Amino acid sequence: MGSISRVLSCVFATAAPLFVLAPNAAAAPDSPYTCSGVFLSSDGAAEVESCVYAENGVPRAFGGLTIKSDTITRESCTMSVTVVDYNAYETGANENVATSGPFPCFNGRYPSPPLTVDRPFAIPGHRYRSYTEVTNNGQGIARIYSPDLIL
Numbered sequence: 004m005g006s007i008s009r010v011l012s013c014v015f016a017t018a019a020p021l022f023v024l025a026p027n028a029a030a031a032p033d034s035p036y037t038c039s040g041v042f043l044s045s046d047g048a049a050e051v052e053s054c055v056y057a058e059n060g061v062p063r064a065f066g067g068l069t070i071k072s073d074t075i076t077r078e079s080c081t082m083s084v085t086v087v088d089y090n091a092y093e094t095g096a097n098e099n100v101a102t103s104g105p106f107p108c109f110n111g112r113y114p115s116p117p118l119t120v121d122r123p124f125a126i127p128g129h130r131y132r133s134y135t136e137v138t139n140n141g142q143g144i145a146r147i148y149s150p151d152l153i154l
Contacts, residue, residue, distance in 0.1 A: 037150045041067070044137060044144040048072035053135040054112070055086070055149040061125040062086050062152055064101070065117040066135030070110055080108030080139045084118050089151075090129040100124040100131075108137065127154045 036056035043050055052067040066084045084103040091098040101120045106113060120131070131152045137145040 036063075037152070038067070039135075039147050039149050041069070042145065042147050043071075044139075046072075046074070046139065046144050048075045048139060048144065049080075049108070049137060051082075051135055051137055051145040051147045053084070053133050053147045053149040055131060055133040055152045057152060057154055058119075060127075060154065061122055062101075062120045062131040062133075062154065063117040064133030064149065065112050065114060066133075066147075067112040068108055068110060068135075068137065070108065075108055075139055077107040077109060080137065081105035082108050082113070082135060082137045084114060084133055084135050086118060086120050086131055086133045088124065088126070088129050088131055090126070105138075108139075125154060129154055 035058070036054045038052050038054040041050045041052045049071055050069040053064070054067065055062060055064045057063070064084050064086050066082055068082055083105045085099055086101040087098050088100045089098065101118050101124070103114045103118045131154065133149040135145070135147050136143065
């Protein structure tokens with residue numbers, strides 16, 4: 004019985020650090036934004052992320068796309084970024100406070116400059132989140148949400 008307890012304590016002691024090394028979905032510590040992490044689209048054709056941050060008291064957002072398949076072309080694919088105010092229901096206002104509109108798909112992070120919420124819609128204490136949406140041939144293949152941003 005003593006040898007089993009030593010084995011078990013060794014297994015638990017060596018397994019614990021594995022949890023510490025798990026990847027973090029947030030952006031690098033020296034960057035001003037936080038991101039969702041990279042997720043594969045439903046068809047496996049692209050990796051998508053959504054990022055949000057505050058600058059000068061207003062939310063800003065951008066998405067990231069890495070094309071993994073030749074089934075995605077600039078002609079067949081669009082990406083858009085939207086910022087949502089999760090406290091808008093308190094006043095009955097529209098929760099979608101900014102949208103980039105659709106862009107043709109290409110590798111990189113965009114829009115550039117990042118999508119910026121107009122100051123009247125940037126309310127201190129409100130919770131904001133962006134999402135990046137990708138369509139291919141008119142079908143939604145990804146909607147990825149950023150972490151929350153509280154102004």
